[in-house]
Amino acid sequence: xxxxxxxxxxxxxxxxxxxxxxxxxxxxxxxxxxxxxxxxxxxxxxxxxxxxxxxxxxxxxxxxxxxxxxxxxxxxxxxxxxxxxxxxxxxxxxxxxxxxxxxxxxxxxxxxxxxxxxxxxxxxxxxxxxxxxxxxxxxxxxxxxxxxxxxxxxxxxxxxxxxxxxxxxxxxxxxxxxxxxxxxxxxxxxxxxxxxxxxxxxxxxxxxxxxxxxxxxxxxxxxxxxxxxxxxxxxxxxxxxxxxxxxxxxxxxxxxxxxxxxxxxxxxxxxxxxxxxxxxxxxxxxxxxxxxxxxxxxxxxxxxxxxxxxxxxxxxxxxxxxxxxxxxxxxxxxxxxxxxxxxxxxxxxxxxxxxxxxxxxxxxxxxxxxxxxxxxxxxxxxxxxxxxxxxxxxxxxxxxxxxxxxxxxxxxxxxxxxxxxxxxxxxxxxxxxxxxxxxxxxxxxxxxxxxxxxxxxxxxxxxxxxxxxxxxxxxxxxxxxxxxxxxxxxxxxxxxxxxxxxxxxxxxxxxxxxxxxxxxxxxxxxxxxxxxxxxxxxxxxxxxxxxxxxxxxxxxxxxxxxxxxxxxxxxxxxxxxxxxxxxxxxxxxxxxxxxxxxxxxxxxxxxxxxxxxxxxxxxxxxxxxxxxxxxxxxxxxxxxxxxxxxxxxxxxxxxxxxxxxxxxxxxxxxxxxxxxxxxxxxxxxxxxxxxxxxxxxxxxxxxxxxxxxxxxxxxxxxxxxxxxxxxxxxxxxxxxxxxxxxxxxxxxxxxxxxxxxxxxxxxxxxxxxxxxxxxxxxxxxxxxxxxxxxxxxxxxxxxxxxx
Numbered sequence: 001x002x003x004x005x006x007x008x009x010x011x012x013x014x015x016x017x018x019x020x021x022x023x024x025x026x027x028x029x030x031x032x033x034x035x036x037x038x039x040x041x042x043x044x045x046x047x048x049x050x051x052x053x054x055x056x057x058x059x060x061x062x063x064x065x066x067x068x069x070x071x072x073x074x075x076x077x078x079x080x081x082x083x084x085x086x087x088x089x090x091x092x093x094x095x096x097x098x099x100x101x102x103x104x105x106x107x108x109x110x111x112x113x114x115x116x117x118x119x120x121x122x123x124x125x126x127x128x129x130x131x132x133x134x135x136x137x138x139x140x141x142x143x144x145x146x147x148x149x150x151x152x153x154x155x156x157x158x159x160x161x162x163x164x165x166x167x168x169x170x171x172x173x174x175x176x177x178x179x180x181x182x183x184x185x186x187x188x189x190x191x192x193x194x195x196x197x198x199x200x201x202x203x204x205x206x207x208x209x210x211x212x213x214x215x216x217x218x219x220x221x222x223x224x225x226x227x228x229x230x231x232x233x234x235x236x237x238x239x240x241x242x243x244x245x246x247x248x249x250x251x252x253x254x255x256x257x258x259x260x261x262x263x264x265x266x267x268x269x270x271x272x273x274x275x276x277x278x279x280x281x282x283x284x285x286x287x288x289x290x291x292x293x294x295x296x297x298x299x300x301x302x303x304x305x306x307x308x309x310x311x312x313x314x315x316x317x318x319x320x321x322x323x324x325x326x327x328x329x330x331x332x333x334x335x336x337x338x339x340x341x342x343x344x345x346x347x348x349x350x351x352x353x354x355x356x357x358x359x360x361x362x363x364x365x366x367x368x369x370x371x372x373x374x375x376x377x378x379x380x381x382x383x384x385x386x387x388x389x390x391x392x393x394x395x396x397x398x399x400x401x402x403x404x405x406x407x408x409x410x411x412x413x414x415x416x417x418x419x420x421x422x423x424x425x426x427x428x429x430x431x432x433x434x435x436x437x438x439x440x441x442x443x444x445x446x447x448x449x450x451x452x453x454x455x456x457x458x459x460x461x462x463x464x465x466x467x468x469x470x471x472x473x474x475x476x477x478x479x480x481x482x483x484x485x486x487x488x489x490x491x492x493x494x495x496x497x498x499x500x501x502x503x504x505x506x507x508x509x510x511x512x513x514x515x516x517x518x519x520x521x522x523x524x525x526x527x528x529x530x531x532x533x534x535x536x537x538x539x540x541x542x543x544x545x546x547x548x549x550x551x552x553x554x555x556x557x558x559x560x561x562x563x564x565x566x567x568x569x570x571x572x573x574x575x576x577x578x579x580x581x582x583x584x585x586x587x588x589x590x591x592x593x594x595x596x597x598x599x600x601x602x603x604x605x606x607x608x609x610x611x612x613x614x615x616x617x618x619x620x621x622x623x624x625x626x627x628x629x630x631x632x633x634x635x636x637x638x639x640x641x642x643x644x645x646x647x648x649x650x651x652x653x654x655x656x657x658x659x660x661x662x663x664x665x666x667x668x669x670x671x672x673x674x675x676x677x678x679x680x681x682x683x684x685x686x687x688x689x690x691x692x693x694x695x696x697x698x699x700x701x702x703x704x705x706x707x708x709x710x711x712x713x714x715x716x717x718x719x720x721x722x723x724x725x726x727x728x729x730x731x732x733x734x735x736x737x738x739x740x741x742x743x744x745x746x747x748x749x750x751x752x753x754x755x756x757x758x759x760x761x762x763x764x765x766x767x768x769x770x771x772x773x774x775x776x777x778x779x780x781x782x783x784x785x786x787x788x789x790x791x792x793x794x795x796x797x798x799x800x801x802x803x
Contacts, residue, residue, distance in 0.1 A: 001162050002245040003172045003262065004155040010195065010263075011176035014185025018156055021184060028178050029471055030169055031161045039154035041099055042125065045147040046070060047137060048091035050119075053084050058111040065119065067091055070144015077115035082133035090125065090135045090147045093117040100124040152236075157244050165458035167366035171265030174455065181434035181472050190375070194263075196382055197375040202394030208336050209279040210398045217306040218282040218318060220370070220399040221340040222377050225273055229253070229390035231332045238387075252387045253328040253335060256380060258359070265368060265455075266339070266376035267360035269308075269316060270384075271326040273334040278311030280336070282318060282398070289314055292324045295356075305350045306342060319347040319364035320356050337384070339377040341370055341402070370404045371454035404454050407440055409447040410465045418463060419470040420478050431472045432465065497592075500630040500689050504578050504594040507629040511622060513576040513596050518557035520580060521547045526556050529672050530646050536585035550582040554595035555646070555684045556676065559668060562599040563678035571679075572600035578689075594626050597668075597684040616651045619665040619683040623655060626685075632662055632692045639729040646672050647684075663687040711772045713744070714782060718789060719765040721757050722799030728764055734796035735768055738788040744771040763802050 005018055014021070022032045049068040056062035056077065063083050065076045069091050076091075094116055097104045100123045108115050118124075123131035125147075141150060148154045160175070168174035180187040190197045206225040212218050233239070234255040242249050242258055249255050257268045271280075285301035291314050292298050299317070301307065306318035316322040319342035328335060348365035351357065374395075381392050416422040429439055429448070438451035452459050459465065470478070492499075505515060523546040527533040532552025542548040551557065554577050562573040576596030583589045598614040605611045628634040636657060643652035643666050652666020665685035673680045720731060728748055735746045750765035757763045770777060770785060793799050 001170055001175075001262075002157055002159045003175070004157050004241065004244045006155045007172055007241055007244075007263070008158070008176055008179075010193075011173050011188050012179055012185045013188055014179070016184045021179065022158060024179060024182055024184050025158070025160060025175070027474055027476065028182055029163070030166070030175060030178065032158060033161045034159045035156055036159070037154075037156040039146075039148040039156075042148040042153055043146065044092060044096040045120065045125065046091050046093070047141045047143055047145045047147055047150055048089060048119070049143045050083065050085055050087050050089065053078075056111060056113060058113075062111065064113055067117075067119070068143055069093065074116040075114060076117055076119060077110040077113050078119050078134065080119065080121065080134040082136065083119060088137040088139065088141045088143070090120045090137070091117060092120055092124075098124050100126045152240055155240075155244060164366055167363065167368065167457065168265065168455040170363050170366065171261075171263055173264050177434075177436060178472070181431060182474075187434075190379075194383065195379070197379045198382075199374075199378050200381045200385070200392050203391050204393050206336075206393040206396045208273060208276060208396070210396050211279065211281050212398045213281060213283040214306065215399055217284070217343045217346050218399065219341050219402050220373055221280075221282055221338070221397070222373050223280060223339075223396045224337045224377060224381060225334070225393035225396075226337065226381065226384055226390040227273075227334045227393075229333060229335055229384060229388040231328055231330055231388055234387060251328060251330065253332065253384065256383045256387065259383075260376060260380055261359050261363065264372065264376060264379070265363050266372055266379075267319070267363055267368065268376060268380050269322050269338040269360075270328050271315065271322070271336040271338065272328050272332045273336040274332075275326040276310045276315065276336060277313075280315075280338075281309050281311075282340070283307060283309055285314055291315075291317060293317070293321045293356075294324055294327050295321060296324075299354050299356075304346070305353075306346050308338065308340075317350060317354075317356070318342045320351050320354075320361045321358050335384070335390075337377065337380055339373050339380070341368065341373060341399075367457050369455040370402050373401065404457075406452050408450050408452060408459070408462060408465055409443055410450050410462055411447050414462060415466050415469050418466045420481065421470060421473065423469065423473060427473070428469050431469050435468060435472065437465075437468075496631075496694060497689070500692070501578050501592070501594075503629050504626050504687065504689065505576075507626055508576040508578075508594065508596055508622065511625060513574040513598075513622070516558060516561055516575045516577045517579075518554070518561065518577060519547055520551055520582075521549055522551050522556055523547065524549045526560075526676065527552055529675060530556055531644060532582070534584065537582055552583065553581050553646070553686065554579060554593055555597065555668070555686065558595065558597045558684070559599075559673070559676055559678055559682055562597055562682060563676060566599070566679060572604065574598050581686075592689040594687040594689055595685065596622055597682055598622075599678075599680075599682040613681050614683045615681070616648075616653070616666050616683060619667075619685040620653065620655075623663040623665045623685040623687055626687045627655065627662055627692065630687075630689060630692050631695060633657065637662060638733075639727060641727070645669065657691075657693070660691050661688060662691050707773070709771055709773045711774075711776050713772075714770040714777055716768050716770070716782065716786060717749075717765060718768065718786070718793075719750070719763050719802040720793050720797070720799035721761055721763050721802045722797050724753060724760055724762040726797045726799070730797050731764055731766060731793055731799065734792040735766060735789050738792040739785050742770050742772065742785055743768060743789075745769040757802070764799075 022035055026032050046069055051066040051068050053063045053065050056064055062077055062079050065078050067074050067076050092105055094105055094107050105117055119134040121131045121134050122128045162169055177187055208225055210221050210223045212221055231251050231253050234249055234252040238255050238259055239249040242255060247258055253270045257270055261267045284303050285305040285307045287303055289301045290298055291301060307314035308316040308318055315326045342364050344365045344367050347361055351361040412425045412428055432450055436453035440449040440451050443449055450465055524533050527549040530553040533549055537550040539548050558575045561575055565573045578594045581591045581593045598618050601611060602614045602618055603612050624634055637655045640654045640656055643654050643664050646669055647666035648669050654661055655663040668682045668684055673682060732746050736743055747767050749767050752763040790801050
């Protein structure tokens, strides 16, 4: 939202400086994004008089000018075709930075003739693209005066960033109201000059009637016929306001509607009444209907779009853009003025679908003041009569003003309770009154009853009233109060569950994976591949048609990211993300998950070692390392083969602690990769951080003492023959359980299937480490432990010692 300082002062009587105003705007929540002061940029440029203009002795297209700058007469070489004696123009002295040319002037010699400064064109001053000649000023322009002051370019332009809830500040009037409430001046009444909203008496009945067939899309439509207007260029004051905010003046009729859009956040539209066929109707567009818009484009409409139509065709997209056939031109003599209310949701959906961004849409989709329709019409009528003449008709009205009136209760003590500032009641009442709220007395419980103004649709409860009081009083006035210290010792700011997120990220990064941040949603078909897509997890208003479901797993986003990398020549990808996965729409249906994928080669081609692709054991190792880092009892985990369907059924697994699933890992199913358009192999893992049990406190926080043995460990190898379907994990658990005090480590070092072990069977070789703590092991003790191990494996798996 852009406006000039002088434009603001049309509504605000103030002596505050520009810096004070911009500082207060930001404090009020109307964040100032920038201030553009052309007077500083154009300060060196002066009004000058060309005393004489002689042909250059060595160049046919150059002239040697003697220029009176007000501070002396200087010689300037100029190539402009309109440079001549007696004219007045804009002079830039030596040392001036010329913004349109991005140069700094120096004294020079052009074809043997000295030149001091230059006479400037409009493009060189960034006033327009015109550069065929130098600027020509009227004969009464004061020589030596600053050009910015003379041309009215000394008016700073303020650009603020509006949040969607502050639709009232999409007009200069609303901004002035906020500043007045904050003590920066006095708000001017809407009774005089260009602000006058006094009703205009009609002199005849409008020949164009209005009707509404869809009141839910347009609750109120007000029109007025004005005959005998003379359209032409708007006056300088109006053109200057529009140019200052980047709008191009078109004609008086069009400029008036643009002016009121920015001045009062009240979009209007003016039809060439002679081009309107019959009466005006607000209806839904018909399938196959088109609109040739004022922006030069033609749009195909559908039945979900609201249009303003005559008896033959749609003449405007409601609240967005007008149609070219009924647009006003210099030959327009009769006009029909529209002021209406249009549904914000339909306006936004139509504009988004057709890709039209307009100043009217910006305001209608945020919600315009429902009580300002008639005031906007009266103000537009007065401006048209003042600038274009003509004779107005009576108003024609369809629909009715919505019931926007509502009252809220405010307990004065809530300002201190919610905001930390104890403001007197009379101060709270004054702030609300200055903002346009009305005080309607007290209710039976002594609470202040506050009437909400029509332009503040965002104020819906007591907390909103408290926020308004605090905002105007100043958030910077809220005292900084430290939290009470309950103990002399500091406590960690993060819980153990919160710290686990950082631990998981640090662990995976240390293993060479790169962190990714992906959307929390994905397309419905992809979600269904990973067990999601339930109706309760579908988005009502997705940011994109292919991002319409909350993700049931982080893996699909990471897999697709790997595919995009592969398409760009980076096939070997290692990515992880720690975030939320969604099972149900219930509050407890969200899981904190650390997930990752590896794609391509685990070991790239190299002369010193054999290349290999990623496999299930890479994913398992990642999952185990994360679980160990976040405090899971990794040594007690069981491995099962019931991984979900997006994993390869023979190359995947689940890590469990009893019935609780701690992690899933494995190779991604080829059909899933094919659907996602990603070339395999790809392996992945998902660690359920919320499932990791919290440690039990046992009288203190100190770590247990490390038990170091002074006796030599002993290693023994065993090879067992068993059914090939038996999981190797059962062997490991059986060996560890054979003698928990003595057996400290078990690892698998060989798996063999083939001749010598029988059909459907396999040989698994393990290395077992015995660690005595009280005495050196004897041969008898070692033999006894070995027999326990063989017996335990036989009982758990049916395996026998390989001969």
